Amino acid sequence: VGLGVGGMFGAATTLVAESVPGRFRAVALGSLQTLSAMGNIIGSLVSFLIPPNQANFLGRFSGWRVLFFVGIVPSLLAIPILFVLKEPEAWKKAKAVAKEGTRQKQVGSLGDLFGNPRWRRHASVGLLLGVAGMIGLWGIAFFSPELITEALKGEPVEKVNRTRALGTALQDVGAFFGMLTFTTVATLLTRRLAFLCSFLLCFFTVAFVFFGLKTEAQAYWMLPLMGFATLSAFAGYSIYFPELFPTRLRGTGVGFCYNTVRYLAAPAPVMLGHLSTWVGSFRVAAILMCSVYIVGIVALIWAPETKGQPLPED
Numbered sequence: 004v005g006l007g008v009g010g011m012f013g014a015a016t017t018l019v020a021e022s023v024p025g026r027f028r029a030v031a032l033g034s035l036q037t038l039s040a041m042g043n044i045i046g047s048l049v050s051f052l053i054p055p056n057q058a059n060f061l062g063r064f065s066g067w068r069v070l071f072f073v074g075i076v077p078s079l080l081a082i083p084i085l086f087v088l089k090e091p092e093a094w095k096k097a098k099a100v101a102k103e104g105t106r107q108k109q110v111g112s113l114g115d116l117f118g119n120p121r122w123r124r125h126a127s128v129g130l131l132l133g134v135a136g137m138i139g140l141w142g143i144a145f146f147s148p149e150l151i152t153e154a155l156k157g158e159p160v161e162k163v164n165r166t167r168a169l170g171t172a173l174q175d176v177g178a179f180f181g182m183l184t185f186t187t188v189a190t191l192l193t194r195r196l197a198f199l200c201s202f203l204l205c206f207f208t209v210a211f212v213f214f215g216l217k218t219e220a221q222a223y224w225m226l227p228l229m230g231f232a233t234l235s236a237f238a239g240y241s242i243y244f245p246e247l248f249p250t251r252l253r254g255t256g257v258g259f260c261y262n263t264v265r266y267l268a269a270p271a272p273v274m275l276g277h278l279s280t281w282v283g284s285f286r287v288a289a290i291l292m293c294s295v296y297i298v299g300i301v302a303l304i305w306a307p308e309t310k311g312q313p314l315p316e317d
Contacts, residue, residue, distance in 0.1 A: 005265065007078070009261070009265060012258070012262070013255075013257040013262070016032060016035065016241050016244065017094075017245055017253045019032055019035055019245075020032060020245035020314065021092075021094055021250065021314070022091045025313060025314070028314075029186060029190040029310075030190055032186075032241040033183070033186025033189065033242050034186065035241050036237050036238045036240070036242075037179060037238055039237075040234065042077065043178065044172050044175040044179070046070075047175055048168070049073055050066075050070060050167075050168050051164075053066045053069050053070055053073070054066045054164050055070060056164070093250045094250060096250075097110060097249075097251040098110050098251075110251045110252075111252065111255045112252070112255070113259075115251075115252060116252050116255055119317070121317075122247075124305065125247035125248060125256065125307070126247075126248075126256055126259055126260060128302050128306045128307075129240075129244050129247055129256070129257075129259070129260030129261075130259070130260055130264060131302035132239070132240070132299050132302050132303075133260050133261060133263075134267055134268070135202060135236070135295055135296050135297075135298045135299025135302070136205075136233070136236040136239075137265065137267075137268040138267070138268045138295045139209065139233055139292075139293070139296055140233045140234065141271055141272065142268060142271025142292060142295075143233075143271075143275065143293065146275065146289065147171060147174055147212075148170075149285070150212075150285075150286075150289075151166050151167050151216070152167070153285060153286075154216050154217050154218065154221075154222070155218075158219075162219065166222050169223065170222040173223055173226055173227045173230070174226040174227060174230035175234075176227055176230065177226065177228060177229065177230030177234075178231065178233070178234030178235075180231055181230060181232060181234050184231070184235060185201055185235040185236065185238040186242065188200065189242050189243075190310075192310075194242065194306075194308060194309055194310055195303050195308050198236060198243075198299065198303055199303055201232070201235045201236045202297075202299040203296075204231075205232045205233055205235075205236070205293070206293050206294075206296040206297070208228050208229055208231075208232040208233075209232065209233060209290075210289075210290045212229045213286045213289040214286060214290060236299070240260070244256065244260045244261060245314070246315070247260075247307070249314075249317045250316060251317075253314075274292070275288055275289065278291060278292065
């Protein structure tokens, strides 16, 4: 799943960036990421119908195993897409130039990506922006089901399951509007301002939710706030990363910025667990880890502004 999702993101954002007119680029790329929230919402609602922790939900299969089989269905949409989409003209041209050998530069070359000071700097900025958002999301915010379980400790299991399913669905509804808002700010104002507002909102909102969520009713309005904040930056990744690199390196650059961070974010859940043991509180550990958003804010010092600029070439 990780290989598929990671590979798809770089290819999809690059394809959209190179296929639409520049004046629509931010809206198109932001919409691509925003609509991904619909899948998350559906997934949360499906988990309401198929409780993950229910044993023998379908024969000998537990609920969480059945959910993985359900996840196969939307992936089948990739098959007709292969027959409909066409390669962008900009990509065809870049590939033809590289094939002719008129430039000593290769398409998709990691060596060229890091050998050029400009592209190396852009890749480093993208990496730091990604670290802030992904560790904050996967290492903290996506532990909202565990936060609900702790908040409702001692309550009937049916109530806990209901709150987890509906609460995470509402968290994803908030994510939809968060990414939509980021796209609007990035389109009308600047990319850097949108990221700054997003990371500041994440820093305070995630800490507030993990500190204050204590009841079922609170879960239904606090989790949408956290979803709004923590997923908003992901619209920025779709918009901003393709604008940092030339056509021949765009897919490679986007893939590096988005997917290398996955490896850096992978230890974050383990870190949350160890930190929880060390400080004696799951909530306090999550609040302390919110400091990762400062990394993204600092990275903006070196981030180029791309609003109103054509896609870079070299």
